Amino acid sequence: MRVRDWQDILEDVMESNANPGDWRAVGGDRANGIGEDIYFGHPDAGVYQLKTYAKNPFEVQGVGSQVARRIDEDIDPLFPNDGSGIFGVQQGPEDEDDAKEKAKNLETVLETHADVPTSPQALLEDMMDAMDSPAYGPMEFDHHDRPDQMSDLTETFEEAEELLDAEFEDVIEEDVERGFY
Structure with missing residues (x-):
């Protein structure tokens, strides 16, 4: 070890x-x-x-x-x-374009979950996916x-x-x- x-x-x-x-x-x-x-x-x-x-x-x-x-x-x-x-474990964005893409993906997830009934667990999982979280x-x-x-x-x-x-x-x-x- x-x-x-x-x-x-x-x-x-x-x-x-x-x-x-x-x-x-x-x-x-x-x-x-x-x-x-x-x-x-x-x-x-x-x-x-x-x-x-x-x-x-x-x-x-x-x-x-x-x-x-x-x-x-x-x-x-x-x-x-x-x-x-x-x-969740997060990696910082690689560059400005990556940061903008992740922010756009996250915004889409939040808009989608705001329009439909959802659970906190489902919201978090979708957020982690949108941010390409390597572990959660x-x-x-x-x-x-x-x-x-x-x-x-x-x-x-x-x-x-x-x-x-x-x-x-x-x-x-x-x-x-x-x-x-």
């Missing part, structure tokens, strides 16, 4: 060529210390774990790794089929604690958790201690 910068892990997710709408996620507060834990899972792309914290309002620091190459029958129930929320799906996230599935995922990937936690503590220590001398 290779621990890398959290943004490199998101690049892996974006470049996985997995069906974008089949991703699922679970996230919440870290069990000990500042920051958040999040697991992204896809039946074909595997499971990725991130540990992040907001260094300041403009900068996020963190580490992550791929912790499983695929989701098996033991891991599958730990990811939501319907969550309390929905997440249901998410269970708790801003003040940890969802129950987080404990099970942490136990399932215990060795990865210990290694990522140690690396993450080094990142935090380096940033936080610098401000207190």
